[in-house]
Amino acid sequence: xxxxxxxxxxxxxxxxxxxxxxxxxxxxxxxxxxxxxxxxxxxxxxxxxxxxxxxxxxxxxxxxxxxxxxxxxxxxxxxxxxxxxxxxxxxxxxxxxxxxxxxxxxxxxxxxxxxxxxxxxxxxxxxxxxxxxxxxxxxxxxxxxxxxxxxxxxxxxxxxxxxxxxxxxxxxxxxxxxxxxxxxxxxxxxxxxxxxxxxxxxxxxxxxxxxxxxxxxxxxxxxxxxxxxxxxxxxxxxxxxxxxxxxxxxxxxxxxxxxxxxxxxxxxxxxxxxxxxxxxxxxxxxxxxxxxxxxxxxxxxxxxxxxxxxxxxxxxxxxxxxxxxxxxxxxxxxxxxxxxxxxxxxxxxxxxxxxxxxxxxxxxx
Numbered sequence: 004x005x006x007x008x009x010x011x012x013x014x015x016x017x018x019x020x021x022x023x024x025x026x027x028x029x030x031x032x033x034x035x036x037x038x039x040x041x042x043x044x045x046x047x048x049x050x051x052x053x054x055x056x057x058x059x060x061x062x063x064x065x066x067x068x069x070x071x072x073x074x075x076x077x078x079x080x081x082x083x084x085x086x087x088x089x090x091x092x093x094x095x096x097x098x099x100x101x102x103x104x105x106x107x108x109x110x111x112x113x114x115x116x117x118x119x120x121x122x123x124x125x126x127x128x129x130x131x132x133x134x135x136x137x138x139x140x141x142x143x144x145x146x147x148x149x150x151x152x153x154x155x156x157x158x159x160x161x162x163x164x165x166x167x168x169x170x171x172x173x174x175x176x177x178x179x180x181x182x183x184x185x186x187x188x189x190x191x192x193x194x195x196x197x198x199x200x201x202x203x204x205x206x207x208x209x210x211x212x213x214x215x216x217x218x219x220x221x222x223x224x225x226x227x228x229x230x231x232x233x234x235x236x237x238x239x240x241x242x243x244x245x246x247x248x249x250x251x252x253x254x255x256x257x258x259x260x261x262x263x264x265x266x267x268x269x270x271x272x273x274x275x276x277x278x279x280x281x282x283x284x285x286x287x288x289x290x291x292x293x294x295x296x297x298x299x300x301x302x303x304x305x306x307x308x309x310x311x312x313x314x315x316x317x318x319x320x321x322x323x324x325x326x327x328x329x330x331x332x333x334x335x336x337x338x339x340x341x342x343x344x345x346x347x348x349x350x351x352x353x354x355x356x357x358x359x360x361x362x363x364x365x366x367x368x
Contacts, residue, residue: 008027008085008330009036010085012324013069013089015066016122021040024084055096062097062101091349096345120329122320124161139155139278143262145171150221169220172221173287176189183242183251197294200253205250205253206253207254232250263295284310296312
């Protein structure tokens with residue numbers, strides 16, 4: 004393959020409205036020509052979480068501005084594009100619909116091919132965008148609404164080894180932040196508070212770590228923290244700054260232990276497939292947590308596997324990952340029509356049974 008493909012990507016699955024343009028010449032390293040993200044943190048801060056109706060309205064208002072800014076930043080026009088890719092699910096349905104309708108409008112007006120992208124595939128293929136790692140690789144996709152281990156063999160070929168049966172780690176971080184009066188999003192707030200804390204003071208449970216599979220649970224961990232908080236308040240009449248820091252440190256340590264422990268089990272299963280180049284990657288918003296990254300890197304070293312993690316700005320929701328995932332689908336000849344539908348649920352592994360539960364930031368896949 005020696006031709007150049009330039010793809011516009013749109014992302015609106017939760018509370019970030021984004022557009023980006025990615026170009027790849029032949030098999031050379033892909034280039035992100037532009038990446039624009041309008042966050043909605045201020046719109047939802049008073050509610051302690053994402054309000055779907057507010058998010059959908061904001062997406063509808065901002066998508067065309069994102070596209071305009073992405074084109075201006077890249078220095079190209081719609082005529083220079085080869086296709087438009089868009090998140091078609093899973094996610095909050097109102098936001099996904101906004102993105103799909105915007106992409107359909109662009110495709111109809113320009114005649115560009117339309118490529119629907121699974122939001123989770125965007126995260127899962129990010130290490131190929133950033134590091135060009137070869138298939139097959141082990142992916143820990145850990146974000147606000149999802150957490151699962153996947154063996155990625157192709158742009159639409161994923162085998163799920165396990166995942167969360169209830170809350171994803173990102174949800175647990177957000178709920179912990181609310182319980183302790185910290186700002187949203189919870190992940191960065193809890194990590195920052197934990198830096199001054201003692202992870203040994205409060206010993207929280209490590210749910211399902213005794214089970215010999217790759218499934219996880221984080222709902223009970225959040226409940227344990229709430230009970231410990233209430234106990235401290237009952238005994239002392241409130242929380243000191245050190246109490247809060249120690250609670251955050253203990254909670255974060257528990258999440259790290261669960262993710263690292265389950266990663267070792269997923270690694271054992273992955274290594275049994277004898278991959279030519281054993282590579283493990285982590286992606287998704289929670290992948291920005293430095294303690295989690297360090298634990299995963301150590302686990303990979305034990306198995307002699309390479310470890311990669313995307314830059315922090317590509318861990319959270321963005322459209323560059325959607326543009327690249329669309330590019331990989333585009334290269335296989337995949338095209339979608341004007342009947343492309345927005346999907347609240349869309350598992351990457353179509354053969355495994357669905358994981359239980361539906362989280363605040365989207366349905367489990």
